[in-house]
Amino acid sequence: MKKDTINSIIQGDCLELFKRIPDNFVDMSFADPPFNLKKKYNSYKDSLEFKDYISWCEKWISEMVRVTKPTGSIYIHNIPKWLTYFSAILNKIAFFKHWISWDAPTAPMGKTLQPAHYGILFYAKDEKKIKFNEIRYPHKRDRKTGYLLKDYGGKKAKVHPFGPLVSDVWTDIHRIKHNKNRDPHPCQLPIHLLERLVLMSTDENDIVFDPFMGTGTTAIAAKRLGRNYIGFELDQKYVEVSREKLSKTNPDSKIGNNWVSYYLNKIRTLRNKDWDSIKKYFYIPSDRKLIDKEEIKLIKPKDMNFQLVINKNNSQLYFESLK
Numbered sequence: 001m002k003k004d005t006i007n008s009i010i011q012g013d014c015l016e017l018f019k020r021i022p023d024n025f026v027d028m029s030f031a032d033p034p035f036n037l038k039k040k041y042n043s044y045k046d047s048l049e050f051k052d053y054i055s056w057c058e059k060w061i062s063e064m065v066r067v068t069k070p071t072g073s074i075y076i077h078n079i080p081k082w083l084t085y086f087s088a089i090l091n092k093i094a095f096f097k098h099w100i101s102w103d104a105p106t107a108p109m110g111k112t113l114q115p116a117h118y119g120i121l122f123y124a125k126d127e128k129k130i131k132f133n134e135i136r137y138p139h140k141r142d143r144k145t146g147y148l149l150k151d152y153g154g155k156k157a158k159v160h161p162f163g164p165l166v167s168d169v170w171t172d173i174h175r176i177k178h179n180k181n182r183d184p185h186p187c188q189l190p191i192h193l194l195e196r197l198v199l200m201s202t203d204e205n206d207i208v209f210d211p212f213m214g215t216g217t218t219a220i221a222a223k224r225l226g227r228n229y230i231g232f233e234l235d236q237k238y239v240e241v242s243r244e245k246l247s248k249t250n251p252d253s254k255i256g257n258n259w260v261s262y263y264l265n266k267i268r269t270l271r272n273k274d275w276d277s278i279k280k281y282f283y284i285p286s287d288r289k290l291i292d293k294e295e296i297k298l299i300k301p302k303d304m305n306f307q308l309v310i311n312k313n314n315s316q317l318y319f320e321s322l323k
């Protein structure tokens, strides 16, 4: 394999480019293929015959599994209809872990149930060897008071101070709605969606791979979190947008020595095992009682404008913008 394949976005047809990657090479592979819904891509025509689409998908899905290490994870994002076919292919060559339901409303369809989620298939190359990190997301809180919105049956004082373990239903990450936040691409994914998967399935310096890179979301998530990446993309314009964005991206999504995912001044995902070393990096305002004065101090992480607020029971902990 050419040395410059790692940490690059390569322009071309993925089936051709897969030949450059050896077996068992990447730690995580993620694909967000064209949905075959006649979306307006720059050059790709998103309208194959049903049979042609499925047989094309079978080829790149097999390749994704081939290049993923036995410790690695395989993810495919799509609408539920196509995921049922992809699952049938994957069940023969990998091990089912989860169908992650990503709550994301779509336009009304009429005369049917309203589609309200995209799916992310999560498969292991080897179910005994797979690398997996438990991850947490922040509690939902009242914006003004910071109080927990959920009741927790009177056991609020016992809940984890940061937030629950992430389940297979994701309601806290929203699709990119505003045009000012998106590239000229019809289906760009939010970076913190990919960061959650990267934190879950990889460690620092691992290789994250995406055969349909679009405008670079997966590569940016990997780079921000100190991972390596390899990306393929058919369209030259999208490749250029990705490269340009990557040149301005630094591996700095960190608090202390711990990689975390944040977006709009809020931490969105952190690893369960990192919590004990992360919590000391937050500021507790002096008008509130401190739990452990020695341990907790203010260090405002680079480029992050938030602080953590805690109450005397250690149960009302939330992030506050410093802006």
Ligand SMILES: C[S@@+](CC[C@H](N)C(=O)[O-])C[C@H]1O[C@@H](n2cnc3c(N)ncnc32)[C@H](O)[C@@H]1O
Binding pocket: 012, 013, 014, 015, 032, 033, 034, 035, 041, 042, 043, 044, 185, 187, 188, 189, 190, 211, 212, 213, 214, 215, 216, 217, 218, 232, 233, 234, 235, 238
């Ligand atoms: C759903 S989009 C991916 C969007 C991406 N996840 C993002 O956040 O920007 C699918 C992408 O696959 C690209 N594509 C289509 N056929 C391809 C092929 N044969 N090889 C590589 N890329 C292809 C399209 O140009 C499009 O950018």
